[in-house]
Amino acid sequence: MQGLFPTEILDPEAMKRFGAQIANHLRPGDIVALVGDLGAGKTHITQGICAALGHQGEVTSPTFALVNEYTDSTPPIMHFDLYRMENAQELLDIGWEDYLERDAILIVEWADRFPELIPEGTHCIHIEHLPQGRRLSYDRV
Numbered sequence: 001m002q003g004l005f006p007t008e009i010l011d012p013e014a015m016k017r018f019g020a021q022i023a024n025h026l027r028p029g030d031i032v033a034l035v036g037d038l039g040a041g042k043t044h045i046t047q048g049i050c051a052a053l054g055h056q057g058e059v060t061s062p063t064f065a066l067v068n069e070y071t072d073s074t075p076p077i078m079h080f081d082l083y084r085m086e087n088a089q090e091l092l093d094i095g096w097e098d099y100l101e102r103d104a105i106l107i108v109e110w111a112d113r114f115p116e117l118i119p120e121g122t123h124c125i126h127i128e129h130l131p132q133g134r135r136l137s138y139d140r141v
Contacts, residue, residue: 019048036127
């Protein structure tokens with residue numbers, strides 16, 4: 001996946017297409033940490049990943065639900081949003097450790113809120129606002 005980065009993306013549709021490219025590199029058990037400010041495009045990337053893996057429904061940020069499960073994709077996708085969580089214990093309380101054991105792909109928006117709970121080997125995508133578009137970079141936790 002590292003070969004896809006760094007890159008600059010101009011609009012939401014391009015962000016979704018880039019998410020589809022990322023999906024080609026993901027396997028069951030992978031975790032994708034999405035880090036960027038409000039409106040950076042984290043959910044657009046997730047929409048592209050989900051569509052490429054077969055999810056046919058709507059993909060929205062689980063800001064209030066905390067996690068959305070897309071079980072019609074192959075593999076299933078668990079989509080987290082940590083923005084409204086106050087502390088790491090809240091993530092543990094919704095079963096974070098159990099989700100880590102599932103044969104699914106976990107996508108985590110605002111993963112930088114609780115870095116201590118993000119496992120080693122996680123794909124970390126950083127999204128930075130540019131005057132026009134976004135710059136995306138990658139590293140492994």
